[in-house]
Amino acid sequence: MSTAEVPVAARRGMSDNVRMRLQQLAAFAGLIVITAFFAVASDHFFNYDNLVNNILVSTVQIGILALGTTFVIITGGIDLSIGFGIALTGMMAGTFLITWDLPLGLGLLLTLVVGGLIGLVNGFNISILGMPPFIATLAMMLVCQGLPIVISDNGASIYFDDLPAFQDLSGGTLIPNFPNAVLIFLVCAVIAWFLLNRTLFGRYTFAIGSNEEATALSGINVKKWKIIVYTVAGVFIGIAGIISAARIGASPSAGKGMELQAIAAVVIGGTSLAGGKGTIVGTVIGALIIGVLNNGLQVMGVPQEWQYVILGVVILIAVYIDMVRKKSATAAG
Amino acid sequence: MELNKNTDPDPADPKVAAPPVADDRYLLELSGVNKSFPGVRALDDMQLNLRYGEVLALVGENGAGKSTLMKLLSGVYTPDSGEFYLRGRPLRVSGPRDAQQQGIAIIHQEFNLMPDLTVAENIFIGQEKPSGGFLLNNRTLNRRARDLLERLHLPLDPRTPVGALTVARQQMVEIAKALSYDAQVLIMDEPTAALNDAEVATLHELIRHYVSPDTGVIYISHKMDELKAISQRITVIRDGQYIDTLDTATTSMGEVISRMVGRQLNVNAKPENVHGGREVILSVQGLSTHGLLKDVSFELREGEILGFAGLMGAGRTEVARAIVGADKRSAGTVKLRGRTIDPANPAQAAKYRIGYLSEDRKRYGLLLDQSVTTNIALSSLAERFSTAGFVRDRPAKAAAREYVAQLKVKTPSISQITKNLSGGNQQKVVIAKWLLKDCDVLIFDEPTRGIDVGAKEEIYGLLNELAEGGKSIIMISSELPEVLRMSHRVIVMSEGRITGELAAGDANQESVMHYATLRPDENAADAVELGLVDPADSDNTHQHGKEA
Ligand SMILES: Nc1ncnc2c1ncn2[C@@H]1O[C@H](COP(=O)(O)OP(=O)(O)OP(=O)(O)O)[C@@H](O)[C@H]1O
Ligand SMILES: [Mg+2]
Numbered sequence: 001m002s003t004a005e006v007p008v009a010a011r012r013g014m015s016d017n018v019r020m021r022l023q024q025l026a027a028f029a030g031l032i033v034i035t036a037f038f039a040v041a042s043d044h045f046f047n048y049d050n051l052v053n054n055i056l057v058s059t060v061q062i063g064i065l066a067l068g069t070t071f072v073i074i075t076g077g078i079d080l081s082i083g084f085g086i087a088l089t090g091m092m093a094g095t096f097l098i099t100w101d102l103p104l105g106l107g108l109l110l111t112l113v114v115g116g117l118i119g120l121v122n123g124f125n126i127s128i129l130g131m132p133p134f135i136a137t138l139a140m141m142l143v144c145q146g147l148p149i150v151i152s153d154n155g156a157s158i159y160f161d162d163l164p165a166f167q168d169l170s171g172g173t174l175i176p177n178f179p180n181a182v183l184i185f186l187v188c189a190v191i192a193w194f195l196l197n198r199t200l201f202g203r204y205t206f207a208i209g210s211n212e213e214a215t216a217l218s219g220i221n222v223k224k225w226k227i228i229v230y231t232v233a234g235v236f237i238g239i240a241g242i243i244s245a246a247r248i249g250a251s252p253s254a255g256k257g258m259e260l261q262a263i264a265a266v267v268i269g270g271t272s273l274a275g276g277k278g279t280i281v282g283t284v285i286g287a288l289i290i291g292v293l294n295n296g297l298q299v300m301g302v303p304q305e306w307q308y309v310i311l312g313v314v315i316l317i318a319v320y321i322d323m324v325r326k327k328s329a330t331a332a333g
Numbered sequence: 334m335e336l337n338k339n340t341d342p343d344p345a346d347p348k349v350a351a352p353p354v355a356d357d358r359y360l361l362e363l364s365g366v367n368k369s370f371p372g373v374r375a376l377d378d379m380q381l382n383l384r385y386g387e388v389l390a391l392v393g394e395n396g397a398g399k400s401t402l403m404k405l406l407s408g409v410y411t412p413d414s415g416e417f418y419l420r421g422r423p424l425r426v427s428g429p430r431d432a433q434q435q436g437i438a439i440i441h442q443e444f445n446l447m448p449d450l451t452v453a454e455n456i457f458i459g460q461e462k463p464s465g466g467f468l469l470n471n472r473t474l475n476r477r478a479r480d481l482l483e484r485l486h487l488p489l490d491p492r493t494p495v496g497a498l499t500v501a502r503q504q505m506v507e508i509a510k511a512l513s514y515d516a517q518v519l520i521m522d523e524p525t526a527a528l529n530d531a532e533v534a535t536l537h538e539l540i541r542h543y544v545s546p547d548t549g550v551i552y553i554s555h556k557m558d559e560l561k562a563i564s565q566r567i568t569v570i571r572d573g574q575y576i577d578t579l580d581t582a583t584t585s586m587g588e589v590i591s592r593m594v595g596r597q598l599n600v601n602a603k604p605e606n607v608h609g610g611r612e613v614i615l616s617v618q619g620l621s622t623h624g625l626l627k628d629v630s631f632e633l634r635e636g637e638i639l640g641f642a643g644l645m646g647a648g649r650t651e652v653a654r655a656i657v658g659a660d661k662r663s664a665g666t667v668k669l670r671g672r673t674i675d676p677a678n679p680a681q682a683a684k685y686r687i688g689y690l691s692e693d694r695k696r697y698g699l700l701l702d703q704s705v706t707t708n709i710a711l712s713s714l715a716e717r718f719s720t721a722g723f724v725r726d727r728p729a730k731a732a733a734r735e736y737v738a739q740l741k742v743k744t745p746s747i748s749q750i751t752k753n754l755s756g757g758n759q760q761k762v763v764i765a766k767w768l769l770k771d772c773d774v775l776i777f778d779e780p781t782r783g784i785d786v787g788a789k790e791e792i793y794g795l796l797n798e799l800a801e802g803g804k805s806i807i808m809i810s811s812e813l814p815e816v817l818r819m820s821h822r823v824i825v826m827s828e829g830r831i832t833g834e835l836a837a838g839d840a841n842q843e844s845v846m847h848y849a850t851l852r853p854d855e856n857a858a859d860a861v862e863l864g865l866v867d868p869a870d871s872d873n874t875h876q877h878g879k880e881a
Contacts, residue, residue, distance in 0.1 A: 198468060198469055199463070199467045199468060199469055200461055200463050200466075200467045200469060201467060202469075203450075203454060203458075203461065203469060206447070206449055206450055207447045207450055207454075207458055209449070210447035210448055210449035210450055211445070211446065211447045211448065213445070214444070214445035214446055214447055215447060215458065216429065217407075217409065217429050217441060217445045218429065218445065218458045218459050218510075219428070219429040219430035219432075219433050219459040220430075220458065220459050221430070276447070276448070276449035277449055
């Protein structure tokens with residue numbers, strides 16, 4: 001055996017791994033630094049109530065969207081429909097549970113089905129009709145923006161004050177002092193991690209993003225798996241829509257702009273926009289960074305317009321990191 | 334490409350004349366196969382028979398239709414028409430998975446691996462055997478991979494990401510993957526294009542183990558000497574048409590070649606050896622990298638073709654990459670005409686007029702979705718084909734047309750998408766790109782990989798012309814005869830160091846292999862290990878055994 005080369009290959013492989021870890025570590029360090037900064041800069045930031053009940057709870061929606069989108073981005077795709085998907089699935093939850101007065105379990109299930117359908121249609125358009133993911137999901141985003149207004153009563157929100165069991169999905173505390181929304185997010189993260197790392201579905205997600213043609217030639221039904229990936233992302237939209245509705249009621253403008261924040265979270269977490277690489281842990285850290293930023297800037301009284309600017313800069317930095325990582329990966333290959 | 338109808342099949346030959354029918358003496362039988370692409374008739378009434386227990390070589394020029402035929406068998410394309418029989422029963426293949434299930438495995442000409450996945454994950458993709466239908470167990474997968482790799486004597490770690498492997502090692506992964514299917518028909522489309530002699534010997538050993546009275550192999554290659562070593566019969570095709578099937582034992586390779594190209598071709602003519610040996614243009618001192626290279630020093634002279642020989646993993650590609658800035662150096666200087674340069678990337682190196690043609694054309698060499706013209710003109714756009722930022726299409730197209738003609742690139746037009754060219758023709762496009770770009774120093778890494786015998790001669794001729802015109806060329810090649818024939822001087826590497834330098838007169842198979850198997854730091858006797866083969870199987874390493 002070629003003793004000359006095995007160590008080299010091993011070393012390269014290791015450095016690849018190390019690079020991935022470093023990226024995650026960098027994101028984690030970033031999270032610590034930002035948190036520490038706000039803790040020092042503002043008196044209202046670093047306390048359990050703000051950290052858990054404000055930051056974590058408000059991160060949950062972006063976080064859950066980001067989890068589903070991680071799969072999409074690892075395949076080399078993108079999903080812009082997730083933000084307004086919250087509005088649509090939330091309004092549908094309202095329709096099922098309030099307008100139609102369906103039983104809670106059935107209403108939740110149907111809402112998840114609606115989310116899955118959004119993803120299924122995305123997946124069909126991308127995989128079977130061959131549309132570019134950006135275009136297909138941009139169109140779906142517009143659909144998801146318009147439909148909630150159509151089904152609402154002149155754009156009015158639907159509230160769930162008569163259905164406390166539903167509201168408890170977000171605000172209740174199965175574990176004392178720990179909002180259910182955060183619990184659900186953690187459970188979703190564990191499920192996503194499991195799907196990505198321990199199942200065929202996850203393996204093929206990486207394979208498709210790494211080299212779609214090769215995956216197809218290996219006898220994998222790439223079209224089918226891509227549809228499943230978008231559908232799974234859609235189910236995550238449904239979960240996020242339910243949490244959002246449970247927390248503040250179903251509004252036709254819910255989730256606005258969240259698609260970009262969720263995508264930013266995924267990228268900050270080290271998932272490559274070029275596909276083939278990504279982790280759930282990274283995505284969770286990325287979502288937390290976005291959540292801490294949103295809250296910290298608010299607590300410090302930074303005006304909304306400047307919050308946008310700062311978020312924009314953070315996205316730029318994240319994409320830049322992604323590029324640098326890609327470049328060094330090419331050099332090593 | 335001229336067609337000489339004189340060399341067409343002899344109608345008296347029963348193999349050709351008999352109308353092919355379902356016959357269970359054959360493992361695989363194809364006849365009347367047609368396949369067209371827009372503007373290209375890729376296969377025209379093609380036929381092919383594979384016997385039980387045989388290795389059938391399939392040869393033809395670049396673009397003859399070899400890969401297309403194999404893609405029909407492996408379910409990538411569907412034929413326009415044709416009859417297919419497997420074990421005497423009609424065969425219909427609906428897709429890659431279906432082909433696998435019917436017992437047909439293929440190693441495609443282009444790499445088909447997922448670089449972000451590990452070796453084990455790549456080998457068993459689609460055959461993971463998850464528990465409960467979807468649960469994966471990496472430990473079992475790695476163990477299965479290790480067992481398979483051990484059985485095949487392939488020195489790979491199942492957990493390495495494939496993207497971190499060299500091209501030759503990636504090829505081993507492909508081979509392991511194909512053999513993992515336990516297929517009856519194994520198709521290998523230029524499996525050895527990226528391998529050196531020792532690795533080829535290992536592969537042939539694997540093939541001989543694989544072949545049984547129940548199985549058969551279709552083996553595509555442009556390396557004529559391999560056909561003698563491995564095949565029982567050779568099927569020759571030309572321009573999508575069946576020409577003849579010959580018994581390997583009783584046929585000379587010259588005959589195979591003339592059948593292939595339809596004319597007589599003098600392959601062994603050695604071009605005039607214009608001795609360069611003028612002013613030093615590139616001087617490399619103490620070049621090292623964090624990975625492999627240690628203290629590499631050499632000089633390249635104007636008008637010289639400097640060959641780099643060595644076994645896989647010796648570090649030749651790494652030298653090139655370190656010079657052009659694709660990899661970081663840890664030590665050493667590179668001087669261009671006495672001036673120290675340190676390009677940060679290949680683009681900067683190109684500004685210094687150092688061109689690097691990568692060994693991995695798909696990853697680094699081509700824009701597969703762009704036209705032939707775009708690819709050829711790309712790196713010269715700024716200097717040659719634009720005025721004030723506006724691209725001038727006409728001269729770019731003229732240049733593309735010129736090289737397409739000169740290198741005999743088989744394509745319906747210069748606006749064809751490069752992806753649609755055959756493998757060898759894609760390689761010609763990459764070469765054309767660098768020939769067009771006016772570089773002083775050209776580093777060619779495996780330039781003739783996958784290129785047919787006739788076209789190789791054209792490329793050798795062009796390289797010689799360039800050298801005569803004062804360009805300096807570094808030629809990295811795993812094909813020793815090519816290095817020996819083209820180089821004014823040969824540098825031999827082993828384990829990241831230069832172990833020998835030979836003048837054209839002293840360089841021969843033995844002397845190069847001696848240095849290539851020399852271990853720079855340890856007892857040279859261990860060198861046999863490097864060859865991946867039992868010493869008795871390989872003349873080369875055997876030769877070395879005496880030296881040690
Ligand atoms: N997808 C495609 N679209 C259009 N033309 C194609 C396509 N695939 C192959 N061709 C054309 O069909 C012909 C045969 O190509 P093929 O790849 O089978 O050649 P080959 O014999 O394998 O050559 P090489 O030795 O270079 O690999 C070529 O002229 C090629 O340009
Ligand atoms: Mg081919």
